[in-house]
Amino acid sequence: xxxxxxxxxxxxxxxxxxxxxxxxxxxxxxxxxxxxxxxxxxxxxxxxxxxxxxxxxxxxxxxxxxxxxxxxxxxxxxxxxxxxxxxxxxxxxxxxxxxxxxxxxxxxxxxxxxxxxxxxxxxxxxxxxxxxxxxxxxxxxxxxxxxxxxxxxxxxxxxxxxxxxxxxxxxxxxxxxxxxxxxxxxxxxxxxxxxxxxxxxxxxxxxxxxxxxxxxxxxxxxxxxxxxxxxxxxxxxxxxxxxxxxxxxxxxxxxxxxxxxxxxxxxxxxxxxxx
Amino acid sequence: xxxxxxxxxxxxxxxxxxxxxxxxxxxxxxxxxxxxxxxxxxxxxxxxxxxxxxxxxxxxxxxxxxxxxxxxxxxxxxxxxxxxxxxxxxxxxxxxxxxxxxxxxxxxxxxxxxxxxxxxxxxxxxxxxxxxxxxxxxxxxxxxxxxxxxxxxxxxxxxxxxxxxxxxxxxxxxxxxxxxxxxxxxxxxxxxxxxxxxxxxxxxxxxxxxxxxxxxxxxxxxxxxxxxxxxxxxxxxxxxxxxxx
Amino acid sequence: xxxxxxxxxxxxxxxxxxxxxxxxxxxxxxxxxxxxxxxxxxxxxxxxxxxxxxxxxxxxxxxxxxxxxxxxxxxxxxxxxxxxxxxxxxxxxxxxxxxxxxxxxxxxxxxxxxxxxxxxxxxxxxxxxxxxxxxxxxxxxxxxxxxxxxxxxxxxxxxxxxxxxxxxxxxxxxxxxxxxxxxxxxxxxxxxxxxxxxxxxxxxxxxxxxxxxxxxxxxxxxxxxxxxxxxxxxxxxxxxxxxxxxxxxxxxxxxxxxxxxx
Numbered sequence: 012x013x014x015x016x017x018x019x020x021x022x023x024x025x026x027x028x029x030x031x032x033x034x035x036x037x038x039x040x041x042x043x044x045x046x047x048x049x050x051x052x053x054x055x056x057x058x059x060x061x062x063x064x065x066x067x068x069x070x071x072x073x074x075x076x077x078x079x080x081x082x083x084x085x086x087x088x089x090x091x092x093x094x095x096x097x098x099x100x101x102x103x104x105x106x107x108x109x110x111x112x113x114x115x116x117x118x119x120x121x122x123x124x125x126x127x128x129x130x131x132x133x134x135x136x137x138x139x140x141x142x143x144x145x146x147x148x149x150x151x152x153x154x155x156x157x158x159x160x161x162x163x164x165x166x167x168x169x170x171x172x173x174x175x176x177x178x179x180x181x182x183x184x185x186x187x188x189x190x191x192x193x194x195x196x197x198x199x200x201x202x203x204x205x206x207x208x209x210x211x212x213x214x215x216x217x218x219x220x221x222x223x224x225x226x227x228x229x230x231x232x233x234x235x236x237x238x239x240x241x242x243x244x245x246x247x248x249x250x251x252x253x254x255x256x257x258x259x260x261x262x263x264x265x266x267x268x269x270x271x272x273x274x275x276x277x278x279x280x281x282x283x284x285x286x
Numbered sequence: 287x288x289x290x291x292x293x294x295x296x297x298x299x300x301x302x303x304x305x306x307x308x309x310x311x312x313x314x315x316x317x318x319x320x321x322x323x324x325x326x327x328x329x330x331x332x333x334x335x336x337x338x339x340x341x342x343x344x345x346x347x348x349x350x351x352x353x354x355x356x357x358x359x360x361x362x363x364x365x366x367x368x369x370x371x372x373x374x375x376x377x378x379x380x381x382x383x384x385x386x387x388x389x390x391x392x393x394x395x396x397x398x399x400x401x402x403x404x405x406x407x408x409x410x411x412x413x414x415x416x417x418x419x420x421x422x423x424x425x426x427x428x429x430x431x432x433x434x435x436x437x438x439x440x441x442x443x444x445x446x447x448x449x450x451x452x453x454x455x456x457x458x459x460x461x462x463x464x465x466x467x468x469x470x471x472x473x474x475x476x477x478x479x480x481x482x483x484x485x486x487x488x489x490x491x492x493x494x495x496x497x498x499x500x501x502x503x504x505x506x507x508x509x510x511x512x513x514x515x516x517x518x519x520x521x522x523x524x525x526x527x528x529x530x531x
Numbered sequence: 532x533x534x535x536x537x538x539x540x541x542x543x544x545x546x547x548x549x550x551x552x553x554x555x556x557x558x559x560x561x562x563x564x565x566x567x568x569x570x571x572x573x574x575x576x577x578x579x580x581x582x583x584x585x586x587x588x589x590x591x592x593x594x595x596x597x598x599x600x601x602x603x604x605x606x607x608x609x610x611x612x613x614x615x616x617x618x619x620x621x622x623x624x625x626x627x628x629x630x631x632x633x634x635x636x637x638x639x640x641x642x643x644x645x646x647x648x649x650x651x652x653x654x655x656x657x658x659x660x661x662x663x664x665x666x667x668x669x670x671x672x673x674x675x676x677x678x679x680x681x682x683x684x685x686x687x688x689x690x691x692x693x694x695x696x697x698x699x700x701x702x703x704x705x706x707x708x709x710x711x712x713x714x715x716x717x718x719x720x721x722x723x724x725x726x727x728x729x730x731x732x733x734x735x736x737x738x739x740x741x742x743x744x745x746x747x748x749x750x751x752x753x754x755x756x757x758x759x760x761x762x763x764x765x766x767x768x769x770x771x772x773x774x775x776x777x778x779x780x781x782x783x784x785x786x787x788x789x790x791x792x793x
Contacts, residue, residue: 037705056725078713078721085709186705187555187607191599194712202720203570203595207577222577335626336619337791352626355536369619371553371611378552385545386624388535426620 024116032120037089042128045082045169049075050135057143068144068151069158072136073242076165077198079132080235083125083173084197088189090121091180091276110280114181118174118273125173129166136165164241164258171265172197175234178272182279197235204230231256237264287312287465288333288434293342295328295489302328304489305342310467312433315460317480318469319511321519325489326469327365330438333467334363346434358387361434362427367419367443372412376403376422379411383426393429401425402451416443424452434465441475453479477507485511487518539630546634550642555607560646563600563687567593568653575661583749586669587679589658590651591745594683597650598690598715601643605691606707608639609698609783618792628787632699636692636780643691647684675748678765682744689772690715693738696779700786715739731760741772 032038052075060071137153144151153162176193183189207226230236240261256264288310295303303325310316320326331337333344335351343350346361354360370379380394398407401421406414411422420443427435437456441449456466456479470476476483477497485493492514495501502510550556570593578584612618625631655669662669670676693715697707719739722730734740735758743751743765755762763771 040706052721059725059727059730074725075721077724078717081709081713081717085705089705187603187708190705190708191603194709195596195599198712198717198720199596199599202716203574206592206595207574209583226577331792334623336622338789354626357537357626358624359535363623365619365623366616369616371549371615371617373553373555374549375552378548382545382548382552383620383624385548386537386541388538388541 021112021116024112025119028113028116028120029123031093032090032117032124035089035093038086038124041082041086041089042124042131043082045079045086045128045132046135048082049079049132050139051075052078053136054139054142057140061143061147066147066149068140068147068149069153069161071140071143072158072161073165075136075139076168076242077235079136080169080172080197080238081194082132083128083169084176084193085190086125086128087121087173087176087178088180088186088193090117091177091182092184092186092189093180111277114273114277114280117181118177121177122170122174125170126166128173129169132169133162133165137162160258161242164262167262168238168241168265171238171262171269172234174269174273175265178269178276181276182272196233200233201230201235232264234265234268237261237268241265287348288316288344288346288436288467289348290329290333290344291342293329293332293344294340295325295332295337296340302489303332303339306486306489306491308484308491308494310434310465310484311482312465313460313463314481315456315466315468315479317476317483318467318486319473319476319483320469320486320492321515322471324486324515324518326486327438328489329486330363330365330436330467330469333436334361334365336365356387356430358383358389358430358432360430360432361436362430362432363436364420364423364427364440365436365438367416367423370411370414370419370422373410375408376411376414376425377407379422380425380429384429387430389429393431397425397428400428417445417448420444421448424455432464435459435467437466437468439470440468441470441472449475473508473511483507485514487515490518492518537625537627537630539634542625542630543634543637545624546631546638550608550638555611556604556642559600559604559607560642560649563597563604563646564650564653566600567597567650568657569593570596571654572657572661575658578661578665580665584665584667585676585747585749586662586667587673587676588747588750589662589665589667590654590669591679591683593650593654594686594742594745595716598687599712601646601687601691602694602708602711602715604643604646605639605694605696606698606704606711607694608635609695609700610702610704610707611698613702613792614704622792629784632780632784632787635695635699639691639695640688643688644684647687650687651680651683679745679747682765682769685769686741686744686772689741689769689776690738692776693772693779696776696783699783700779726757726759728759731758733760734758735760735763736771738772738775740768743768 053071056074057068057071060066061068141151153159176189179193180186180189183192204226208223231240237256238261240256241258243258290309291307293303293306294301306325306329318326318330328337332339333346333351334357345351346354351357351361374382377394377398380397381391384391384394398404401424403418403421403425406418411419414422420440424437424440427437435456441452444452453475456468460466460481468476468480480497482496483493483502484491493502493510497507503513571590574592575589578589612621621631622628694707694711697711698704701707701710715738719734719737722734740763743763746754746765751765
């Protein structure tokens with residue numbers, strides 16, 4: 012044992028998880044979907060908006076983000092649940108009996124891969140706004156003002172979505188419930204909450220009601236709301252009655268969404284038998 | 287009786303089964319042999335209609351499987367012990383199968399007894415060992431009391447008792463005049479329970495003969511098998527990379 | 532040979548046995564009912580006099596989140612066979628194959644109808660106090676109310692069948708569920724953020740249009756005033772989502788008939 016050094020060091024476990032992740036076909040499908048959706052939807056939005064009088068090409072950069080996050084989310088969930096649904100965990104945990112390094116390594120591998128996917132998706136979005144901008148002879152300068160921060164925020168948002176998916180997947184361990192949880196929290200619950208504001212029927216009247224404040228605060232604290240703060244330039248008007256967290260605060264909330272279930276999954280791994 | 291005639295299955299450029307012709311007669315156990323990837327499972331899946339042949343035919347008692355009005359009554363099939371829902375109990379799994387043919391509950395209880403699953407029939411199939419899964423698969427095959435049985439690797443994962451039990455079971459079924467087609471990698475085991483063998487390699491027929499037929503040459507069935515398949519093994523330990531595919 | 536052939540009622544009995552003998556569908560049913568009633572109650576807390584809510588709109592308000600559960604119900608029935616390789620056993624017993632899908636459609640329809648009806652009753656109970664406090668009656672003599680309550684049940688059932696079609700067509704629960712949620716919820720949301728003649732037209736033909744069945748007349752009028760696409764009537768919108776379910780089931784049947792189970 013000692014003659015050849017420790018067997019399963021963290022870098023080696025990460026390398027093994029990376030191999031597993033990139034050898035899954037679903038990983039590449041999700042990656043491809045993310046990049047294609049980002050490019051296509053941003054292009055369509057930019058094209059539609061380019062007729063507006065006050066058209067700002069850079070304003071359309073984040074237009075496809077809502078749907079683009081579905082790719083990294085699914086990628087994360089499938090990576091997190093894959094071990095359990097195929098029984099592959101038996102081999103994995105025999106190789107790494109302490110178990111939690113596997114989870115940590117999975118998180119590192121998924122975050123690394125998702126970072127690449129996120130960069131590719133953001134590049135696709137940037138390329139997608141160029142045709143509409145050039146048709147109006149408007150310059151696209153990515154280094155000015157808050158644009159670099161928006162681009163960085165998009166990358167962090169998409170990478171965070173993948174780690175969030177992984178964390179829920181690893182905690183719930185079953186594909187369908189994990190997907191429902193993740194999609195419900197990021198995409199459907201915000202719709203429900205907008206209905207809540209509508210049914211209070213006071214949006215245009217006396218300013219911000221306590222109910223509205225509550226709803227908007229919850230919306231902001233959901234993963235997609237927190238992620239949204241990452242890509243909103245600070246000078247943009249904030250939603251009435253929401254805590255002003257700023258991009259950093261939004262990033263921290265998103266990180267909490269990923270870390271809390273990840274830690275819970277780690278605890279579950281330690282405490283319970285793998286069955 | 288199972289008759290396979292000029293059966294061919296192509297997946298794109300790859301030919302899995304190539305003009306295969308053989309017969310499994312009633313009253314005998316026909317052993318189905320071949321290296322990994324030879325096309326045994328694909329052939330069995332085509333016989334029971336799970337995969338469509340590219341060309342050729344496979345019939346059971348002269349009828350295409352898909353045209354049987356009560357297939358489980360004619361043919362009992364066990365292809366893969368994992369073909370169960372892990373959350374369903376063994377008994378309910380068999381019950382759901384039985385309902386498609388109006389097979390009564392008493393028959394389900396009977397096959398549970400025949401296969402020694404009484405004590406675990408109420409357990410969810412996901413908790414089964416490979417050997418128990420095999421027994422459940424065999425129970426499913428026996429459900430319709432069929433005249434023909436198609437069993438893919440039935441002794442995989444069974445303990446020595448189980449192997450002996452399958453050996454007696456299939457010999458007994460053949461002695462009752464039924465047709466049994468049984469694939470296995472375990473040549474020794476087939477030498478003990480088969481009356482005749484069909485050997486294939488790379489989707490083609492290499493030999494079809496009764497055990498002890500001079501066509502198989504001198505020596506044991508294993509010697510004959512290794513000699514016949516020498517040129518058609520796709521995956522062999524230690525082989526140099528870049529072989530056949 | 533004993534004469535006991537495979538008949539459709541027998542295949543149906545088998546599929547009914549399958550859905551009731553595993554835990555997942557029961558949890559899904561429970562989830563649908565709890566989420567529908569819970570959301571309706573939660574949203575009811577925000578309703579205020581003069582806010583445009585009606586008795587019926589309060590009751591059906593849980594549909595947005597609950598439809599996820601109905602999608603899961605259908606997707607699970609459609610794809611579970613293939614995920615667990617049980618398909619081998621099923622189609623060896625029923626080699627004509629199509630009766631299995633037809634039986635799954637019947638089983639899904641019945642369980643979705645029952646679940647939606649339960650969810651509706653639970654939502655009526657959950658919002659009773661709120662409706663009283665707001666003075667919003669729930670009168671079954673009112674055609675609009677009946678249309679919305681019945682619409683809730685029919686819409687969720689159609690959505691479950693959309694899930695079944697996608698599950699049986701794609702044969703993978705994850706892929707089918709993501710596709711279904713995208714088509715039913717997310718795409719609509721995205722298009723709504725980019726209003727225009729083209730996007731409004733596309734929205735009108737997505738399955739989510741079926742929600743018009745359970746949307747009040749006033750709200751429909753407001754939506755139509757803001758949309759430059761076609762404005763299908765409530766029942767036409769219901770037919771449209773049924774059309775989606777039919778197309779997907781026919782595509783699944785075509786794949787089932789011709790394909791292999793590899």
